[in-house]
Amino acid sequence: MFDFCADPKSLEGFQWLACYLTTGKHMLFYQSFVFVIVLMLITAPIALAVGFAGALASRSHIPPVRWLGVGYTSIVRGVPDIAFFLFMPLALDQGLEWVRHKVKCPDWTDAIRQGNDFVVCAEAKLPLSSSPQWVHEYYSIALGIAAFAFVFGAFAAFVMAGAMNAVPRAQMETAEAYGMTRRQATWRILVPQMWTYALPGLSNLWMILIKATPLLFLLGIEDVVFWARELGGRKTQAFDYPHPDWRLWYFLALLVFYLLLTKLSEIGFARLSRRLARGQATLAGMEGAKA
Amino acid sequence: MSCLQTIADYGLRSIGIGERLLPKADITLCQQFTLIGSGLIWNVYFALCALILGFGLSISLALARNSASPWLRKPADWFIFVFRGSPLFIQFFLFYEAFTLLPKNGLELNLGFTTLTAETRWLTRAGAGALIVLFLNTSAYAGEIFHGALRSVPKGDLEAADAYGFSGFKKFRRITFPTMLRLGWPAYTNEAIFLTHATTLVYFSSFPAWQQKGDALYYANYFADKTFNPFISYPILAFYFILLSLAIIFLYGRVYRHLNRHLPQARKPRLRPRPQLMR
Numbered sequence: 001m002f003d004f005c006a007d008p009k010s011l012e013g014f015q016w017l018a019c020y021l022t023t024g025k026h027m028l029f030y031q032s033f034v035f036v037i038v039l040m041l042i043t044a045p046i047a048l049a050v051g052f053a054g055a056l057a058s059r060s061h062i063p064p065v066r067w068l069g070v071g072y073t074s075i076v077r078g079v080p081d082i083a084f085f086l087f088m089p090l091a092l093d094q095g096l097e098w099v100r101h102k103v104k105c106p107d108w109t110d111a112i113r114q115g116n117d118f119v120v121c122a123e124a125k126l127p128l129s130s131s132p133q134w135v136h137e138y139y140s141i142a143l144g145i146a147a148f149a150f151v152f153g154a155f156a157a158f159v160m161a162g163a164m165n166a167v168p169r170a171q172m173e174t175a176e177a178y179g180m181t182r183r184q185a186t187w188r189i190l191v192p193q194m195w196t197y198a199l200p201g202l203s204n205l206w207m208i209l210i211k212a213t214p215l216l217f218l219l220g221i222e223d224v225v226f227w228a229r230e231l232g233g234r235k236t237q238a239f240d241y242p243h244p245d246w247r248l249w250y251f252l253a254l255l256v257f258y259l260l261l262t263k264l265s266e267i268g269f270a271r272l273s274r275r276l277a278r279g280q281a282t283l284a285g286m287e288g289a290k291a
Numbered sequence: 292m293s294c295l296q297t298i299a300d301y302g303l304r305s306i307g308i309g310e311r312l313l314p315k316a317d318i319t320l321c322q323q324f325t326l327i328g329s330g331l332i333w334n335v336y337f338a339l340c341a342l343i344l345g346f347g348l349s350i351s352l353a354l355a356r357n358s359a360s361p362w363l364r365k366p367a368d369w370f371i372f373v374f375r376g377s378p379l380f381i382q383f384f385l386f387y388e389a390f391t392l393l394p395k396n397g398l399e400l401n402l403g404f405t406t407l408t409a410e411t412r413w414l415t416r417a418g419a420g421a422l423i424v425l426f427l428n429t430s431a432y433a434g435e436i437f438h439g440a441l442r443s444v445p446k447g448d449l450e451a452a453d454a455y456g457f458s459g460f461k462k463f464r465r466i467t468f469p470t471m472l473r474l475g476w477p478a479y480t481n482e483a484i485f486l487t488h489a490t491t492l493v494y495f496s497s498f499p500a501w502q503q504k505g506d507a508l509y510y511a512n513y514f515a516d517k518t519f520n521p522f523i524s525y526p527i528l529a530f531y532f533i534l535l536s537l538a539i540i541f542l543y544g545r546v547y548r549h550l551n552r553h554l555p556q557a558r559k560p561r562l563r564p565r566p567q568l569m570r
Contacts (some may be wrong), residue, residue: 075529075533078529078532078533078536079488079528079529079532079533080488080489080491080508080532081488082488082491082492082495082508083491083508083511083525083528083529083532086508086511086512086515086521086525087515087521087525090515090521091521091522091525094521113520116316116517116518116519116520117519118519118520210378211377211378211379211380212378213378214378214380214381215380217380218495225380225381225384228384229384232388245388245391245392247384247388248385248388248389248392251381251384251385251388252385254381254384255373255377255381255382255385258376258377258378258381259372259373259376259377262375262376262377263372263376
């Protein structure tokens, strides 16, 4: 990075630190912070969409759809989320390969599960063994996102179902009195009004999502935890920048990063909640109108 | 091998009693049920100890946050902010690294007249080290819950207490504390469930599962790796945890009934844990 970094062993003090913190691996470490934030920004809308569908399903008039919606939210809430993060990628991967196997190799006669192996034909492998390295990496990240969206979708569904129930009954009755169909009343009256009731729960969910991101490490993704362990471990004289075990300091840095992230989100949500309360028939809305 | 034999061999495997080697080939359903259930001992241990120890600290934190003195209020604010604002997973790593940095042959405590040697090795074991992290973590979350409950104790109740001549500690013990507990209880139930779920993180952070003595998720993951089939071991784990969650709701519901025993029968609220204040 800097000119004076050519010979790291001769450096001391501040120069050493400046060179140490700008090595190639440290740059990857800094990138992984951006990666975590990007990942959350991708996951949140997907989880929100899944949650919205789940909430509508759990209010449905068709019993099987309703059972599906209610069952989905209650099972995910009853089981540790880490179990889902470990289960989902593997299950999704095998499920997709199984479907592709059935479609692409219909005349394959061997069993797919042979003892402790899961064997599908070469064309059904996901990703194909001939595909480049980046496809493999993106595939495992996509599976991770799917697992997150599944878990947080269930929580979001629960929050939004509660918010839909919190919309004053009189509003829906008025819609019916005006001759709206059920579908019209849902989309024109219920959905626009539910957000202010859903916001406290959803903001809480966003905080949980932030705090769940280090679990990506368990899926074998090179995230902040991976790099903190990698860079912080003891480095002998064989390395350019030898140092004792500094993992404590690296994890302290991660702690500060997450504290900042949650604090900033809290401030952001407080603003959003004031904005959404405008014009609502609640105490917060009345205070907003006065100001 | 019969299923009873398997239970005898592996039923207490997670605490080191019974067969040493884990099943490697020809894994049966019975073995999976037994070992994952055996791992549940650790989850219950962590959850129970952390909740019991954490209850005291969380009440102290709630009171400290409500105190007029900044010397009490500020530390409590910061404690809750740090433990609620950061991921438990990172806290496990951080504390584990801190515990391993402690001197290997114990800390020398000089008390003036004598020197005590405090053993520190046991802190790097999951059974103690992870419990400390879970205890501090749940105290912070429950402290926040009880602080909120303390703030919403009805003013009329406190004025009535004053009118009856209650004051000081007696007023707290007879009026403020029971009301606070009652108001915070549904959210606290929720916290207990989520803490129980969080205990599965222990063996997936730095804390090593010594001699393959792990918790339920550790064994579920072991079987999924060995058989390459996640569709059996994880549903078993889910089954156990749903039972555990129901047990918590039942127990906390009994306590909630006790806390509300003075209310007229028809107005008694039923305990419905709502994840509005989740961790």
